[in-house]
Amino acid sequence: HRSKSKMHFRAVRSLLTAIVVLLFLKRRASAYLAPITFTGNLPTPTPLVTDVRLPTGVKPLHYNVTLAPYIYGTNVSEFYFTGSMQVRLSINESTSNIKLHSDRIPLTAADIRVFDSKSNKNYTITRCMYDEERQWYSIDLSEPLTANSTDVVIGIAQFKAPLQSDLRGLYVSSYIENGTKKYLATSQLQPTDARKTFPCFDEPAFKATFDISIVRKKSLKSISNMPSKRVTKVSASDWFKEMSDSNQVEKEDFETTPIMSTYILAFIVSQFDYIEDTDAQMRKYRTWMRPELLSLSEFSLVAQKNFTQFYEAYFGVPFPLKKLDQAAVPDFNAGAMENWGLIIYRESLLAFDSRKDRSSVYQRIGSVMSHEFAHMWFRNLVTPEWWDDLWLNEGFASFVENIGLNNLRPDWNMDSQFVATKQMAALEVDSMGTSHPIYVEVHNPNQISEIFDTITYRKGATVLRMLHGFVGDEVFRKGVGNYLRQNSYGNTFHTALYDSLTRQYSESTNKSLDVGSVMDRWIKQMGYPVLNCSVSTAARRLTLTQNHFLSDPSQVPSYPSDYNYTWIIPVTMGTKQNLTSGTPEDVSGFVNWMAEKEQSFEFSPQDRARLLDDSFALASAGYLDYSIPLNMTRYLKSETHYVPWSSALSKIGYLHSMLHRQSPEYGPLSAYMRDLLEGAFNDVDLTTRTRTPT
Known part of the structure; x- marks a missing residue:
């Protein structure tokens, strides 16, 4: 019933859209276009050459x-x-x-x-x-x-x-x-x-x-x-x-x-002109801009030195150059580029004006800088053999940028923001049948630019964060450090990182783990699983089953899978009490538990955000009725953390935008949103603050 209702809503909305578009086109055509008759065959596109390697x-x-x-x-x-x-x-x-x-x-x-x-x-x-x-x-x-x-x-x-x-x-x-x-x-x-x-x-x-x-x-x-x-x-x-x-x-x-x-x-x-600093190793740091913007580069210079020293310690590998410049240029086709010793940025991502720029701009500059500095090791020092492994560069830098920025500004809680800024975006794109695996073979230069996308950056980062979580921070850092030292100034494949982490895991834990067998299923097939959990109270057993999750279950995946769309899934379980005590609740009980203020806040902010995001995604795909995620949002009246709000507003805002103003649901949903937001808005301190770059 829920699926039929959802499909009916989609069908009506699509039909209305089609009618409006056709009427518009008919009116435009009658006013401006002469009739066009086409005869003959459509031209066959010229296939891309694939033997482009030297x-x-x-x-x-x-x-x-x-x-x-x-x-x-x-x-x-x-x-x-x-x-x-x-x-x-x-x-x-x-x-x-x-x-x-x-x-x-x-x-x-x-x-x-x-x-x-x-x-x-x-x-x-x-x-x-x-x-x-x-x-x-x-x-x-x-x-x-x-x-x-x-x-x-x-x-x-x-x-x-x-x-x-x-x-x-x-x-x-x-x-x-x-x-x-x-x-x-x-x-x-x-x-x-x-x-x-x-x-x-x-x-x-x-x-x-x-x-x-x-x-x-x-x-x-x-x-x-x-x-x-x-x-x-x-x-x-x-x-x-x-x-x-x-x-x-x-x-x-x-x-x-x-x-x-x-x-x-x-x-x-x-x-351009510059400001500069040096460190204990007499290494020079310079930030270059057009002279009239140079006064806005103070934070950039401080962060430049901080990130270099942090990543040296994090990877356990010294930065090999005697100087590190960064420059802001007016026209640039990317956010920034991690050229070794001369990082080039778009002006808006290096110059921060504390008098008028929002705090989000400040944080965005820090994130981009942290990302580019991570590349000094993960791309410049050790470089993938070919563009197939672009994800290893961009996914890794997208993961550790939050760690580096969290070291500079712990008050920004970058680890919890990862869920909102990267993971949720990756899950949304990767739930579509048109997605692609993280690792894709590249045969032509034109294909390279196509994979600089959300899957490469954000899903790559999310999968590496998962890897970090299940091998542990010590194993991850030592394994990555060994990988960088052993392959310095050389080229590698992603399997070299897997091998280094596998060896380090065995050395540190005296246990065996084949990192590659886990990771290959996450990078070589598109999508991700939805887990179903069934509980047997008599046997005291949880049974997990998995299916390939698609936001539109009728879609066919655009890439075949060598693993039949199954994944090896690291599972982490958190409980309030020992599992042998008490009676597990069913799904509706779990949802009600989340809705209770004193129990919902036993989850971390990122877990609260994930629960909201997952429930809306499951409702969108027909697994749940929309009443379930909407009921879950009731606790937000007491929520003060940015990340769960970011998740909820994105999902409710989407529903709101899909409703016609004259629909019977529009008014109640708008009133509900105002009611939720009133408490949060009243808690916001609107006092003007001076944002000093530190």
Whole structure:
């Protein structure tokens, strides 16, 4: 009966929506559109190429890269950058072909030199072909390169490309200062846009060291991943055809990077200014912004130092660089990017104005910063082999960001907020038949950006939090620390983390646990289970059964499962008394128990939030009548914690938005919401407070 009512409501709502849309379209069509007749077959979409991985027989060892962005004048369409590149190679197997990524950088065979750095022997290039789909140059040589050689170099004396404003690769941004428009060059290379900046081996596993140089006007400042090494005068006309005065132009060389992937390189040329601090290891911390915003960066600088020191202690692995810059740019296509030694943020996520910004902005800045600093270890120091394991980067940083921020601001109760900000969002998206597993195979660069989503970040974080919960904090931290130390500057698969935690669990507890057998079912199949609990009082037994939970049970999962949608589920049970005493209540009794004030508050805030969220989700899917979760919300009159309120308001607000104002349910539900909120509103202290960044 409950399911039929729900389906009937959906059907009526869908039908009404369809009628309104059709009437609207009919009216619009009659007014503006001529009749359209279509004949013939629809075009067949071109399938994506899947063989996009570079061969592993040739790998980079060390790059020398110089970049010279031209951002002078007022005509952005005339901005460009020039550059030069040399990369020394490791020839793992004899070959007469080299493939090298490049995108939007035109080259010919005449621009490329392949030579032996010891003998200075040149290799003749017989053909240089560009594959637009795979975004690489295929370079054929007249003779094979000798296996096990480390002396072969590819050199490009100079290349040139437009400096675009599409927020990809090396790009141009701008801001207004005192009525004058000012330009800067900045970068975003993740996931596959290093190749838009210089020809390279642009995959995570092709790690190398880098010597970066920036050519710019003397009046500008340049920053990159590493500290500055020296600044020298260069001929302006060698890099910028519009300039002839050599006294205007300098080349700034930066120290050699550690072994790292291409996509965490970073460069900024600007008129920014900075504030700085140092720590006991004489490591420099700087926060860069346009000068008029610099006064808003105090919290960011304090947090920068705190997060670095916290994660060093948490992972038991020192931060390996001598400096750590962070910069706020006006235009950025992500919240932030964890480039090693130079984290770049969107301006709104690094500058906090305590006079007008809400406290939630303050907390959001802290969360994003904590997330990016966790990446200094979990992505930059140890990097997944390929984008299939993106979840290991983003899920891990999304999990530990709350731990790092809780250390900085324990008054924010970030652990309890995890349920509201991450877990519930993940559960909602993952309950749909259109969801996907956390771990998905990636075969094309276009697919990479598609998995930067709620499942990767928030479900990944939730599953790792579950893992942390069932192995325990000590095992988790030691296992993760061992994983980082054993794989520093290298590439791994998620199985390496599982193996480290499995070994640590055995060592710490003298018990066996195959972490991989548990985790694979959570990352390699979409969705999650709903548990049914039956109680036998005579046998004093609880029986748990599981089913794949779908918010719409009629949907078919978009991904097949090798595990038949069953999970190995860590179960934690909390009881008020010993299980052998008393008589367990049935489901309705449990719900009534939750509704009693003195008993509902024996649950933690996050458990109260979860119970509310789960009950509404079960009602939405037809497992429960809506009267059950709505009755559970009665206790909220006495609730003072943010997290349960966040859960309840989200769910009740959704119901409220689905009801028509003239429906018989709209008025009573609105009155009920006002009644619930009145007590909470009266308890809120509306006194103006000064939010001091500390």
